Amino acid sequence: MIRRLAWPAAVLAVACAGVLSLAVGTRAVPLSAVVDALLHGGGSPDALVVRSLRVPRTEIGLTAGAALGVAGAALQAVTRNPLADPGILGLSQGAAAGVVVAIALGLANGFSGYVWYAFAGAVLAACLVYGIAARGRGGASPVKLALAGTALSAMTAGGTTVVLTSSSATLDQFRFWQVGALSGRDAGTVVRILPFLVVGAVLVLGCARGLDALALGDETARALGHRVSWVRGAAALGAALLTAAAVAAAGPIAFVGLAVPHLARRLVSGGHRAVLPLSALLGAALLVGADVVGRVVRAPGEVPAGVMTALVGVPVLVVLVRRRGAVS
Numbered sequence: 281m282i283r284r285l286a287w288p289a290a291v292l293a294v295a296c297a298g299v300l301s302l303a304v305g306t307r308a309v310p311l312s313a314v315v316d317a318l319l320h321g322g323g324s325p326d327a328l329v330v331r332s333l334r335v336p337r338t339e340i341g342l343t344a345g346a347a348l349g350v351a352g353a354a355l356q357a358v359t360r361n362p363l364a365d366p367g368i369l370g371l372s373q374g375a376a377a378g379v380v381v382a383i384a385l386g387l388a389n390g391f392s393g394y395v396w397y398a399f400a401g402a403v404l405a406a407c408l409v410y411g412i413a414a415r416g417r418g419g420a421s422p423v424k425l426a427l428a429g430t431a432l433s434a435m436t437a438g439g440t441t442v443v444l445t446s447s448s449a450t451l452d453q454f455r456f457w458q459v460g461a462l463s464g465r466d467a468g469t470v471v472r473i474l475p476f477l478v479v480g481a482v483l484v485l486g487c488a489r490g491l492d493a494l495a496l497g498d499e500t501a502r503a504l505g506h507r508v509s510w511v512r513g514a515a516a517l518g519a520a521l522l523t524a525a526a527v528a529a530a531g532p533i534a535f536v537g538l539a540v541p542h543l544a545r546r547l548v549s550g551g552h553r554a555v556l557p558l559s560a561l562l563g564a565a566l567l568v569g570a571d572v573v574g575r576v577v578r579a580p581g582e583v584p585a586g587v588m589t590a591l592v593g594v595p596v597l598v599v600l601v602r603r604r605g606a607v608s
Contacts, residue, residue, distance in 0.1 A: 286547035290558055293565035294342070300572045301338040302330055306580045309334075336467040341568035341585065343470055344462075344526035345536055347477055349563020350556050351519040351526070352537025353544065354484045357491040357552060358515050359422040365538035366523035369425065369516065370432040374405025375527040377436050379457055380443050383450045394457055395472055395528045402524030408432055410516060425516070460531035460586020462571050473525035480525065481560075483518025487511050488552040534590045536563050566592070 302314045309317075309326045317327035318335075351366045359368060366372070378401020382388040388397055409432050413424040444451045456464075490511030493501035498508045526533065544558040570588035577583055 283548055286558065290547075290561040290565065293569075294561050297565045297568040297572065298338055298342065301341065301568050302334045304572050305329075305334065305575050306582075332467075336465055336469065337462045337571070338568060339467075339470045340465050340529050341462045341571050342564040343473070343477060344530040344533065345564040345567030346560035347480070347522040347526040347563070348533060348536040348567070349540040349544075349559035349561075350481060350484055351522040352563075353541035353552065353555050353559040354487070354491065354515045354519040354522075355537070356541055357494055358512050358519070359426050360494070361422060361426060362542070363538065364426070365535065366519065366526075367429075367433070367532075367534075367537075369409045369429040369520060369523075370405040370436060371402040371520060371523045372527055372532040373433040373436040373440070375399070375402040375524065376454075376458060376532065377401045377405075377440050380440050380450060380454055383453045384443055384447060395469060398457075398528035399473070399476070399524050402527055403520060405432060405436065406516070406520035406524070410513065457531050459584045460533045460589075461584035462530055462567075463582070463584075465529065469529050473529050476521045476525040480518045480521030483514050484522065485553075485556055487515040487518070488556060491515060492551040492553075530567075531586060533567060533586050535592065535594070536567055536589055539592065540566060 299311070299314070302318075303309050303311055307326075307329055309330055313324070313326040314330055316322060317324075317330040321327065321331070348366055352364070355366060355368055356362055356364045361368070375398040378397040378399070379388075379394050381401070382394060382397035388394050409425065409428045412428040412432070413421070416424075444454060490501070490506045490508075493504050493506045494508065494511060496504075501508050501511070523537070540559050540563045541555065544555045544562055548554040548558050567585060567589065570592065571585040574583035574585055574588045
């Protein structure tokens with residue numbers, strides 16, 4: 281019964297989160313005014329708030345949340361690590377390094393200028409991690425990918441900290457991006473990252489059958505006719521593109537990619553052909569919902585979406601670790 285209701289429930293959750301995101305905030309907007317602003321435009325204060333502020337914010341939340349959910353499901357399959365999330369390949373730290381370099385060198389000023397540098401840093405980090413892991417016997421195995429990602433993240437974080445501690449101006453600009461939030465983004469952000477989201481999604485979804493085979497082990501996957509290195513590389517590249525685009529647009533958002541795939545696997549059967557699209561829906565609903573809750577709990581101010589997702593994700597992480605006997 282639960283599995284039958286999973287898809288309509290996920291679609292309903294996305295729709296409700298989207299509507300609430302347009303209506304709820306420091307200025308409460310009636311649903312009738314939201315519909316009128318979307319369908320008929322208008323120059324009223326409510327219409328301007330909805331179209332100029334909340335529509336871009338909601339679009340970014342939906343796309344970034346969906347991207348992180350799909351990327352998390354793919355990376356957990358690629359690394360065969362149930363505790364993996366999109367940060368495991370060093371993507372978040374790579375994006376942070378790109379933003380820091382852009383600010384420190386005066387290459388970008390304001391969020392719209394950060395997007396491309398964050399994206400470039402994340403993609404470069406993913407390429408370095410895969411290149412390091414692919415060297416030697418066995419190629420880019422799950423363990424080598426995780427170790428390379430952890431090592432590169434630590435090294436990049438150290439370099440970023442050095443730059444930030446030596447320049448207070450850089451730190452002041454960087455901290456607004458680093459917290460992870462959906463506010464302050466312009467309407468063109470989704471357009472900028474959309475091509476990378478599409479390519480990443482096509483790569484990951486195209487590897488769905490191969491990811492199912494990888495869960496059985498590399499030898500079994502080969503026996504079933506799958507090219508293991510190609511599947512792992514293509515899925516990792518797709519996940520890297522999705523994560524880089526999401527991080528570039530919304531900043532480092534924690535735990536969406538960790539928690540959502542586990543929920544999706546509990547709700548549906550059918551392997552990754554079902555888990556990946558459901559993870560997209562659940563990720564979108566979770567991130568936008570967290571953003572809405574963040575606006576309510578501290579009104580008239582707000583708690584950034586990245587903080588709210590961390591508050592949700594930490595208990596999930598603890599439960600997962602305890603269930604696997606990692607702690608007593």
